[in-house]
Each structure stands twice: as structure tokens, then as C-alpha cells.
Amino acid sequence: MAVNIFFCVALISSLIIISNASLVVNFYKDPKAEELVREEMIAIQNEDPTLMPALLRLHFHDCFVRGCDASVLLNSWNGTAEKDAPPNLSLRGFNAIERIKTKLEKSCRGIVSCADVLAIAARDAVYLSHGPDYDVRTGRRDGNTSSAAEALLNLPPANGNISESLELYAEKNLTAKDLVAQHTFGVAHCTSFSDRLYNFTGKGDQDPSLNSTYAEKLKQECLIGNNTTVVEMNNQACL
Ligand code: HEM
Missing domain, CATH: 1.10.420.10 (Peroxidase, domain 2)
Structure with a gap:
């Protein structure tokens, strides 16, 4: 897969600014949290390298609706969550995020938010695809609201010009x-x-x-x- 994602750093920085101005680098004092994510991301890439771009996109689709709060991961019983909205139907990588979160929960239970997992995984996806490495500011809190209608309003349609x-x-x-x-x-x-x-x-x-x-x-x-x-x-x- 040919990759030219140098400018993703600028992009991701912008997404972080969109999401929250009070985040900090190394919010999780124990560096193990980010190490664990990267370790799992390397395993995921070895199994399916196509998930790297998918995980970058998942972070963006999360951030454009209600900020970067992991609301894109929430399920609804009646098909009205963000992930049910048409622009999100082609998202991939939910299982990979679940897998990383499970690994984190085993080591540091209830500490790392899903929103931060999405942000760190997106950074690692860029880096592991021969893009640059960069610091991710963390400390996001997960949202508990997810609306397909809001996703439709805020996300670009796949066939937009x-x-x-x-x-x-x-x-x-x-x-x-x-x-x-x-x-x-x-x-x-x-x-x-x-x-x-x-x-x-x-x-x-x-x-x-x-x-x-x-x-x-x-x-x-x-x-x-x-x-x-x-x-x-x-x-x-x-x-
Ligand atoms: C106006 C804004 C955007 C539009 C209209 C747009 C549109 C699209 C479309 C139509 C696809 C193909 C989806 C499919 O058919 O499976 C796609 C894929 C993708 N987009 Fe965007 N996008 C936008 C913004 C972004 C942003 C901000 C990012 C990164 C932060 C991003 C990263 C990606 C990536 C990495 C893929 C490939 C995903 C994969 O391989 O599964 N896009 N985008």
C-alpha cells in the first residue's frame, strides 16, 4: 500500500484542538498505557494492515460529532446511534479498538478512556504506516450520548462533492x-x-x-x- 501521510500530523493536531483544549501529553503518568496500545497496534497491523487507515478514519468520525468522546463506539437498541448513520456504515476497526481496550483493562482497569484509545490508535496507525510519530494529548472523557441524526448533520456524505x-x-x-x-x-x-x-x-x-x-x-x-x-x-x- 503506497502511503504519503506526512501531513496527517497537522490534521491530527487540528482534530485534537477541535476536541479539547485542556488535554495534556502524558496524562496517563504510567507510560505503559501508550506502550500497551502500540504493542497491540503492531499485532493488529501484522494481522490486517488495512485496518491502519480505518482506525485513523474512525477517530475523525468520532471527533466531528460531539468532539472526540468515543460516541462513535456506542451501540443503540433501535438503530439510532452515530454508528448507524449512513456516513458511518463503511467505518471499520471497531473490533480492533475493543481488542486494545480489553488489553488495557487487564493492566490498568477503568483508567484509560475509549476516546483516548481512539486518539492514540490513530496516531499509531499513522506511525506504523510509515508516517511520523507525534505526541498525543490525552485526558479525554467518554461521552454517553450518541445520535445518528447528529452524525448525519456533522459528517460529510460519502458522495459529497x-x-x-x-x-x-x-x-x-x-x-x-x-x-x-x-x-x-x-x-x-x-x-x-x-x-x-x-x-x-x-x-x-x-x-x-x-x-x-x-x-x-x-x-x-x-x-x-x-x-x-x-x-x-x-x-x-x-x-
Ligand atoms: C469532508 C470530509 C471528508 C470526506 C468527504 C471524506 C470522504 C471519504 C470517503 C467517501 C471515504 C471512502 C469510504 C468508503 O467508501 O469506504 C473515505 C475514506 C477515508 N477517509 Fe475520509 N473523508 C473526509 C474526511 C476525512 C478526515 C478528516 C480523515 C482523517 C482524519 C479521513 C480519513 C480517511 C481514511 C484514512 C479513509 C480510508 C478508510 C479505510 O481504508 O477504511 N477522511 N473518506
Whole structure:
């Protein structure tokens, strides 16, 4: 997987600022907490390297709704939690977070918040994917409210266009450079962009702004009606 996530540091710093100004580096005085997360992240990466970008995205989807409070992890009995909202249906990595949290609970019960686990795991995902290492400010508290409606209001739709996406970014003090940098690793489901290949205006047409060579390559990977295939964001074969 080709990775160019140097600018993720700037991005993650912004997410941290969005979430809480009073967080500190080394909130958990015993450095073991972050060591345990990294140890487990290395094991997770060895088993499934594709979870690294997924865990970065999970942190972002958590932070855009009610701040970085782990509300994206909460389940509801009637399908109304954040994770049930359409922009969150393609999130991956919930089991990995559960696995890290379980490991932490064995060593330091009830100490490390899930919100901090998400933030530390995102940092480790960047680092383990050959991005930079950086300090994560911690001390977040977990929320106990999670709403699909709020997620819909605050998260970008998977098929949003570039102007809409940039507007959303600007609202969070993020830039176009951040947007590109974050999407240099990981995957996208064909369903997230297939309308641009096959039905842009509802008349069976292709988005005219899409490079036609690139579009042809994408069509080979994403056949009409294919709901499960994913393609690499940084798809060298498509360049
Ligand atoms: C306007 C804002 C954004 C839009 C419209 C957007 C859109 C998307 C879409 C459509 C996908 C593909 C999902 C799929 O089909 O599976 C995706 C994946 C991804 N996004 Fe974003 N995104 C945004 C912001 C961000 C931010 C702030 C980050 C990082 C902090 C991020 C990191 C990622 C990563 C790493 C993936 C790959 C996930 C994986 O491999 O499972 N995105 N994004």
C-alpha cells in the first residue's frame, strides 16, 4: 500500500484542538498505557494492515460529532446511534479498538478512556504506516450520548462533492491539503463513487470532470451494482 501521510500530523493536531483544549501529553503518568496500545497496534497491523487507515478514519468520525468522546463506539437498541448513520456504515476497526481496550483493562482497569484509545490508535496507525510519530494529548472523557441524526448533520456524505467537502473542512479549520493527505492511504467502496462512473445526472452518464483514463480503470474494478468491492485510495494502477 503506497502511503504519503506526512501531513496527517497537522490534521491530527487540528482534530485534537477541535476536541479539547485542556488535554495534556502524558496524562496517563504510567507510560505503559501508550506502550500497551502500540504493542497491540503492531499485532493488529501484522494481522490486517488495512485496518491502519480505518482506525485513523474512525477517530475523525468520532471527533466531528460531539468532539472526540468515543460516541462513535456506542451501540443503540433501535438503530439510532452515530454508528448507524449512513456516513458511518463503511467505518471499520471497531473490533480492533475493543481488542486494545480489553488489553488495557487487564493492566490498568477503568483508567484509560475509549476516546483516548481512539486518539492514540490513530496516531499509531499513522506511525506504523510509515508516517511520523507525534505526541498525543490525552485526558479525554467518554461521552454517553450518541445520535445518528447528529452524525448525519456533522459528517460529510460519502458522495459529497469537493466544494461541499472543503466547506466542511474549513468549518473545522482544516485545509484542502489536509483533505488530500488523509486520503493517500486506505480504501473506498465502489458505492461511494459509482454514480460518478455510471449515473452522474441520473441519465446513465459519467461525471465529465473525471479523468477519462482514470474513470475507465475504476470501471474495471467497480462493475455496475457492485456493493462490496473496495479500491485503494492511492491506486497506482489507476495513475
Ligand atoms: C469532508 C470530509 C471528508 C470526506 C468527504 C471524506 C470522504 C471519504 C470517503 C467517501 C471515504 C471512502 C469510504 C468508503 O467508501 O469506504 C473515505 C475514506 C477515508 N477517509 Fe475520509 N473523508 C473526509 C474526511 C476525512 C478526515 C478528516 C480523515 C482523517 C482524519 C479521513 C480519513 C480517511 C481514511 C484514512 C479513509 C480510508 C478508510 C479505510 O481504508 O477504511 N477522511 N473518506
